[in-house]
Amino acid sequence: MSSLGSSELILNPDGSIYHLNLLPEDIAETIITVGDPERVHEVSKYFDSIEIRKGKREFLTHTGHLSRKRLTVISTGIGTDNIDIVLNELDALANIDFPSRQVKNKKKQLGIIRIGTSGTIRPEIPIDSFLMSTSAIGLDGLLHFYEDSSHRNRAMEKALIKHLDWGGHHIVPYVVDSDAHLRKVFVSPDVYSGITVTNSGFYGPQGRILRLAPKVSDFQDKLASFSFEGQQITNLEMETAGIYGLAKLMGHKAVSLNAILANRATAEFSTDGGKTIDSLIKFALERLVNDPSV
Ligand SMILES: O=P(O)(O)O[C@H]1O[C@H](CO)[C@@H](O)[C@H]1O
Numbered sequence: 001m002s003s004l005g006s007s008e009l010i011l012n013p014d015g016s017i018y019h020l021n022l023l024p025e026d027i028a029e030t031i032i033t034v035g036d037p038e039r040v041h042e043v044s045k046y047f048d049s050i051e052i053r054k055g056k057r058e059f060l061t062h063t064g065h066l067s068r069k070r071l072t073v074i075s076t077g078i079g080t081d082n083i084d085i086v087l088n089e090l091d092a093l094a095n096i097d098f099p100s101r102q103v104k105n106k107k108k109q110l111g112i113i114r115i116g117t118s119g120t121i122r123p124e125i126p127i128d129s130f131l132m133s134t135s136a137i138g139l140d141g142l143l144h145f146y147e148d149s150s151h152r153n154r155a156m157e158k159a160l161i162k163h164l165d166w167g168g169h170h171i172v173p174y175v176v177d178s179d180a181h182l183r184k185v186f187v188s189p190d191v192y193s194g195i196t197v198t199n200s201g202f203y204g205p206q207g208r209i210l211r212l213a214p215k216v217s218d219f220q221d222k223l224a225s226f227s228f229e230g231q232q233i234t235n236l237e238m239e240t241a242g243i244y245g246l247a248k249l250m251g252h253k254a255v256s257l258n259a260i261l262a263n264r265a266t267a268e269f270s271t272d273g274g275k276t277i278d279s280l281i282k283f284a285l286e287r288l289v290n291d292p293s294v
Pocket residue numbers: 034035036077078079115116117118202237238239
């Protein structure tokens with residue numbers, strides 16, 4: 001087996017992986033991702049102990065224990081370009097032997113739980129509610145750079161491409177489902193579920209107009225009017241489809257939990273986002289520590 005070159009698997013002088021600045025032993029097999037580095041502290045403050053605190057750029061990591069479960073929380077920053085870095089480097093930490101620079105024969109499966117913020121496009125979903133992304137639609141393009149498309153939800157992709165008819169705008173959506181087992185861990189009457197759209201930006205790519213005119217004038221209406229096998233598009237954010245796609249390609253499990261801060265249909269934005277995110281963190285940690293299967 002050939003070993004990975006130093007320009008491909010990039011290690012820092014202390015042997016840590018290039019961007020995340022982590023050694024293989026620094027990560028747990030259950031990993032919480034958050035966009036905002038500040039949110040890493042908001043999660044790890046509930047740990048019983050913290051053994052690792054490391055970071056570089058927007059990628060801050062804390063690893064510790066909560067009720068005997070080892071957990072890592074890591075910030076991804078914003079966008080699927082960062083998700084490409086975080087997921088590839090987490091997988092390298094788990095599944096590449098750094099001394100020999102070879103992919104291990106026996107692979108580890110990571111459980112990845114995103115705790116993020118999001119905006120809903122449905123008037124009936126209130127701000128400050130929680131939502132689990134059953135599937136994610138990527139309008140960003142990341143997955144198109146990877147060969148294997150067998151893990152994508154091709155049936156939903158086909159229906160969506162026909163419905164949107166946005167080929168002329170150079171937008172080719174990809175669709176990936178969340179992990180069914182992780183979904184069960186977080187299912188609750190207090191958590192909405194739906195299809196999440198992952199966008200390549202916050203303003204134009206989410207149909208927000210400040211000063212610039214949108215190219216896709218029917219953006220929100222087209223998304224809101226799509227349904228597939230009884231499911232509808234519920235919310236917009238910027239990471240979930242990339243996480244779902246790369247996790248599936250690499251054999252990891254992933255689910256995304258969203259604190260709904262914006263309602264684009266009613267033009268409202270949460271005035272108490274911090275409290276909502278804190279409640280979602282507590283909900284997610286409680287479910288994680290009480291489920292022996294994760
Ligand atoms: O709150 P986080 O996790 O960063 O998630 C959402 O918030 C950011 C935009 O404000 C994007 O990253 C979006 O996905």
